Amino acid sequence: MNTILPSYVNGAWWTPDAAVAASATEVLDASTGELVTRVSTEGLDLASALEYARTTGQRSLGELTFHQRAVLLKQMALALTERKAELYELSSRTGATKQDSWVDIDGGIGVLFTYSSKGRRELPNSQVYVDGGVEQLSKDGSFLGRHIYTRLPGVAVQINAFNFPVWGSLEKFAPAFLAGVPTLVKPATPTGYLAEAFVRVLVESGLLPDGSLQLVSGSVPDLFEHLRLGDLVSFTGSASTAERLRANESVQTGGVRFTSETDSINASVLGPDAVAGTPEFDAYVKQLVAEMTSKAGQKCTAIRRAVVPAASVDGVIDAVRTRIAERMVLGDPRAEGVTMGPLASTGQRDEVLRQVRRLAAEGGEIVIGSTEAPTVRLADGTDGSSADGAFVEPVMLRFADASSPALHEVEAFGPVSSIVGYDSVDEAVRLVARGGGSLVTSVATHDPAVAVALASGIAAYNGRLLLLDRDDARTSTGHGSPLPNLVHGGPGRAGGGEELGGIRAVLHHMQRTAVQGSPEMLTALTGVWHAGSASTPYAEAGEPHPFRKSLAELRIGDQVVSGSRTVTLEDIETFAHFTGDTFYAHMDEASAAANPFFPGRVAHGYLLVSWAAGLFVDAAPGPVLANSGLENLRFVTPVSPGDSIRVELTAKQITPRETDEYGEVRWDAVLRNQDDELVASYDVLTLVAKEQAPAASAA
Numbered sequence: 001m002n003t004i005l006p007s008y009v010n011g012a013w014w015t016p017d018a019a020v021a022a023s024a025t026e027v028l029d030a031s032t033g034e035l036v037t038r039v040s041t042e043g044l045d046l047a048s049a050l051e052y053a054r055t056t057g058q059r060s061l062g063e064l065t066f067h068q069r070a071v072l073l074k075q076m077a078l079a080l081t082e083r084k085a086e087l088y089e090l091s092s093r094t095g096a097t098k099q100d101s102w103v104d105i106d107g108g109i110g111v112l113f114t115y116s117s118k119g120r121r122e123l124p125n126s127q128v129y130v131d132g133g134v135e136q137l138s139k140d141g142s143f144l145g146r147h148i149y150t151r152l153p154g155v156a157v158q159i160n161a162f163n164f165p166v167w168g169s170l171e172k173f174a175p176a177f178l179a180g181v182p183t184l185v186k187p188a189t190p191t192g193y194l195a196e197a198f199v200r201v202l203v204e205s206g207l208l209p210d211g212s213l214q215l216v217s218g219s220v221p222d223l224f225e226h227l228r229l230g231d232l233v234s235f236t237g238s239a240s241t242a243e244r245l246r247a248n249e250s251v252q253t254g255g256v257r258f259t260s261e262t263d264s265i266n267a268s269v270l271g272p273d274a275v276a277g278t279p280e281f282d283a284y285v286k287q288l289v290a291e292m293t294s295k296a297g298q299k300c301t302a303i304r305r306a307v308v309p310a311a312s313v314d315g316v317i318d319a320v321r322t323r324i325a326e327r328m329v330l331g332d333p334r335a336e337g338v339t340m341g342p343l344a345s346t347g348q349r350d351e352v353l354r355q356v357r358r359l360a361a362e363g364g365e366i367v368i369g370s371t372e373a374p375t376v377r378l379a380d381g382t383d384g385s386s387a388d389g390a391f392v393e394p395v396m397l398r399f400a401d402a403s404s405p406a407l408h409e410v411e412a413f414g415p416v417s418s419i420v421g422y423d424s425v426d427e428a429v430r431l432v433a434r435g436g437g438s439l440v441t442s443v444a445t446h447d448p449a450v451a452v453a454l455a456s457g458i459a460a461y462n463g464r465l466l467l468l469d470r471d472d473a474r475t476s477t478g479h480g481s482p483l484p485n486l487v488h489g490g491p492g493r494a495g496g497g498e499e500l501g502g503i504r505a506v507l508h509h510m511q512r513t514a515v516q517g518s519p520e521m522l523t524a525l526t527g528v529w530h531a532g533s534a535s536t537p538y539a540e541a542g543e544p545h546p547f548r549k550s551l552a553e554l555r556i557g558d559q560v561v562s563g564s565r566t567v568t569l570e571d572i573e574t575f576a577h578f579t580g581d582t583f584y585a586h587m588d589e590a591s592a593a594a595n596p597f598f599p600g601r602v603a604h605g606y607l608l609v610s611w612a613a614g615l616f617v618d619a620a621p622g623p624v625l626a627n628s629g630l631e632n633l634r635f636v637t638p639v640s641p642g643d644s645i646r647v648e649l650t651a652k653q654i655t656p657r658e659t660d661e662y663g664e665v666r667w668d669a670v671l672r673n674q675d676d677e678l679v680a681s682y683d684v685l686t687l688v689a690k691e692q693a694p695a696a697s698a699a
């Protein structure tokens, strides 16, 4: 590699002049100190890259629906999977073991898969996301309110930390891409070469719409001067950098959306019931060691504070020490048998050791490991010392004084945890809260009362809680693993951000707007039919029944207005005996009349819904393939023998599937009685072919 690391801007690879090489930042192999590459942005026109995103990137993403973008995400995931061996090889240069690389690379690819599938399941196949229900703002239904989300018109700048160059980038890129907002990613310098490699795979795949992803390899000190309303910055890194960046004028007064995921002093609490010998104690120790050693502890979610019952402190320390001695092999990740690699750079090593000394000076006693240069397994398989490698052995500090500020404030971003005892569950809650806001806290207990007491006390201080016990210890994804479907981010010191969190993270790249208007206008804007806007009863319009129309032919507002059907006591009894539902409201006049809701015996709601299907259906084979469900079913007015019902069924939302020959049609179903009173309302979901089958169209 050994040259200057390229950036990818304005639709092309860009490298600084060779003359810059001497002043460029050198990036070294974490284990050996060999030069990997140099990084510099000298001469890069950042302003034009940002403008390219706002123009070309916005335009090309704007031509796609949520589902089309989601399909591209899956194809990108497959393209990366095909070439992941290249990424693994580079990843080992950052100090990552195979397992660490799996979290970073396969974890990152997994985020793309997850967003692809969530995007297609949970977003409409259009460009506007409708949030919540209709608000009736006038009695006659002519004035409605609705909330919509539309994409931000600018660029999503993603500034990442060095620890997960692939996952950290993709977890932000996926939701931005799905929202339709172009990304400019700025990886951290020490591992930016791995981010460059995955961006290269994506560029070479030809899947990226123009301007949808740009990469800046190197520092961007003047970035915030070029940002404006409609742009957003998602930052991951240290709290101090976040604080500095948030202070920029473009964020403070210019309307640039800024979220940060920063360091966080996460805790893991051992419940009072989880004494030595219980499965929870074992799971707790196993997890603690995993969090200290995986990625050499360079994880924003790692456990920094082990909060355990005072009587269990010694037992936990002994068990952690034993497990580390038995299972941990520190060394060059390319050597056989190594389970923990070096930190990302010698700079990081020195910084971590400095923070360990600070913890020790402020009340922590080192009870496992040391700050001395460790013996490590070298690339050739021999054991020795490595002055040029960024190695630190796992360190645990014991704090006798639980109120020591350093315990709750100092982050040593490496294989370092502190342990502290507590006397009561209330005290454990207070200790967790002292972290000032965390990404995650885990609790090991098999006692639901303890779990509830702890969780209700600490949830507000955490973005995520993991409740660990014997039932989920084997299947748990672990304290340190953020998942794309769950919120990743936390309050206070953790940055207050929301990087992941399923569709929430997509919406973070969009603006929520309340729209007030007539049903007609809201139908036009959202693509979803609103009651009160134009509808086309098929018989009156001389059109085919809507069930005879393919997705290509069906229009929002196409409607069936049925004839009516009268309910008799005999119908009710037949249905009751046929189904076994002989509930008294249908069968016992006196008891039904005594019920506050019924005038006497009434028809089963399910009878009415079944009849409604009989009233609106067109029975012959055709483009409607299946009824896939009902949603939002409400029974409003009871129906007595002698009453009659009719149904109006209106095509409400049409969602073609990108990768199937069919799509979903959501129908608005409304049942009324002979006095025009509302009997029931619900949505009917059907799967409908995109085109007429050849035989049907020939007919």
Ligand code: NAP
Pocket: 159, 160, 161, 162, 163, 186, 187, 188, 189, 190, 218, 219, 220, 221, 223, 236, 237, 238, 239, 241, 242, 245, 260, 261, 262, 263, 264, 299, 300, 411, 413, 439, 494, 495
């Ligand atoms: P850092 O020093 O704060 O740097 C983070 C990023 O900010 C880097 O890409 C850095 O670029 C960039 N940056 C610095 N100054 C900037 C400026 N003026 N304008 C634009 N970008 C700027 O953090 P780090 O050392 O890379 O990462 C370690 C920290 O990240 C730890 O504290 C860890 O807890 C935290 N972290 C948090 C999470 C989370 O999700 N909460 C995840 C991972 C890590 P350069 O490298 O080019 O300087």
